[in-house]
Amino acid sequence: MKALQIPVVDLPKHTEDLRSEVRQFIKDEIASGSFEPRCDSWLSGFSAGFSRKLGEQGWIGMTWPKKYGGGERSSIERYIVTEELLSAGAPVAGHWIADRQSGPLFLKFGTEEQREFFLPKIAKGECFFSIGLSEPNAGSDLAALQTRAVKVDKGWILNGSKIWTSGAHNAHYMITLCRTSPMNPDNRHGGMSQLVVDLAAPGVTIRPIHLMTGEHHFNEVFMEDVFVPDDMVVGEIGNGWKQGMAELAYERSGPERFLSTYPLLNELTNSLLENGDTKGLNEVSRVISRLWTLRNMSLGIAQMLEDGIPSNIIASLVKDQGTKFEQEMAEIARLIVSVTPSTQSDSRLGRLMAQSILQSPGFTLRGGTTEILRGIVAKGVIQK
Template identity: 45%
Template sequence: MSAAFHYPPFEIPPELDGLRREVRAFLSEASQQWSGWDIGHSWMGFDRAFSRAVGQRGWIGMTWPRAYGGHGRSALERYVVVEEMLAAGAPVGAHWVGDRQSGPLLLRIGSESQKQRFLPKIAAGEAAFCIGLSEPGSGSDLASLRSRATRVDGGWKLNGRKIWTTYAEHCDFMIGLFRSQGTAEVERHKGLSQFLIDLRSSGLEIRPIVDLTGEAHFNEIVFDDVFVSDALLVGRENEGWAQANAELAFERSGPDRYMSSFPLLPLAIDAVCEAGTIDRLSARRIGEALADIVTLREMSLSILGQLAAGHTPAQEAALTKDLGTTFEQRLPELVREITDNAPVISAGDKLSEMQAYLMQSVPSYSLRGGTREIMRGIIARGLGLR
């Protein structure tokens, strides 16, 4: 068992403090106009103007080559920027997927023309991406995808439905996974391909899904003979499953998997200090939360170090996500207990605004990006249990 999970320590070198200060200064300016409700959205907040401003500072696509609009900086530097953005609850949603998933995917396996066409736009904060994986009948069981890509002259026709795509109605492009060969029952993982899809294509309809926060963060997308040209096939035909999976592993260990509700904590600490209601119990609870964050950060950094060294710590990432999302979910409840906040919004009070949003949104944390049950399945496999 001891061999299954490794978390070698990894530290961010002090040279990066300058960058951190720079990001903080930028954010402290920008955050003046965000309400607590906005901050609660964290990386689900979608603000194109903000993304463009971030792009102008060179903080999107930081590690990509300059030739594609990137900035040739290290993964560590990027981590620092992301960490600060999340700590402030910045609305990074318009460039989040492109910067974290779609861009790196294209860089790795995209064609030269795809790289030239899309990467500079992402890095400038101009092109917003979403991911098309889940379908109504395939939530956790992605190998049972049924949406189909059929070969036609010069390209492909897409038919079927995708669900739980984030902000599709605001985005420009989707990277979607479609069945290009065989059937869900027989071929399962084989015969899936990835495509770059312009969300303004004809035959494509986007239907918002209202969730428990009262907002529509997710969509269902219906494809009715949507044409994509050969040039927009990503990577290799029928190899989409392996490509998409590699992409998912990146998704699991980032600071976004434990910091989604983080900005609540400093607000709560300020509130109890100001009110003078801090007792031993509250102090202990806050201490526990802090201990959790520090540990989760160590784990997340360790995974960053391992990825940078060329390893694929899939088990460790799953474990960190499970612990991290549990923590993110628990934080609002804990803060409610220590601040004795009524479950109502007082306009202008960032703490109560954010609290109100989070009480409704936290259930999704253990569902998005692979459910808690799927993470635990991966962890169990690491222990040799399945």
């Protein structure tokens, strides 16, 4: 067995100023009634206005080159901003995917024209993306996808459908993984490409999938003879699988994989402190020590990404353990306090508990299921 190495990151002193700046911004926003902290805010908390405000602060595309509207700051600085926003339950869902992975995808594989066109708009918090991977018969086995694009003059004609597409109803574009050559059973991952689909283009239909609560966060996206111009192909035709896999370390290792229920932990701790509930606080201290370990692992991966060190296996481990943690948080809170969870509750604790219970089944599915992640980790540590 190979040991997994994760660097220990000591946060540089100057980052404390940035953290204070973000905290003050959030405090002012809450005081002005701009948002109420909620669980799972990176997927469920949409506010175009809030995304634009973060763009004005320079907190989207922070690590990107200045010539594309970025801030040329470090991954660790970006980490601090995202962890503050997530722990405050701020509505960041609008720009989340574009900032986390579509922008970096364009930087790595896109053309100069694509970078100049998309990145400044994303950094201003004005251009949102969604992820078009899953299909009705292709989830964990993504290589089974059937959406296909056929070459025509000056572009591609796309047909197929995607499912569980988070935020497509609020997004402007979807990075769509599709087949541009028929499946070859000896190389199932070949012949796929990534196309940028304009979600307002003729032939695109977005149909909501409502949660049990009636809330609407994800969708089905149907594409019928959608024309995608050649300049909207990302990277090389046929290289879509490899390019998509390169996004995964960004997708799986960030603080959103263990902080989705942090606003609940925060509210719960405050309530226990107020009531002097020592037994409850003992339980919570155990939770916090787990959280601290996850955070150190995730910070280590942010450093590895900055240094260009491959981290897909450790990122899978963080996602597996982190999502299990944030899922359990909902259950732990329910056992410690006798508050009835309800999205309509008068108490904030009751509302946060309800949000975490209702959202938590998806935590260990989205971005790769637990079983799939454990397979990746197991294969990664076996020494040949």
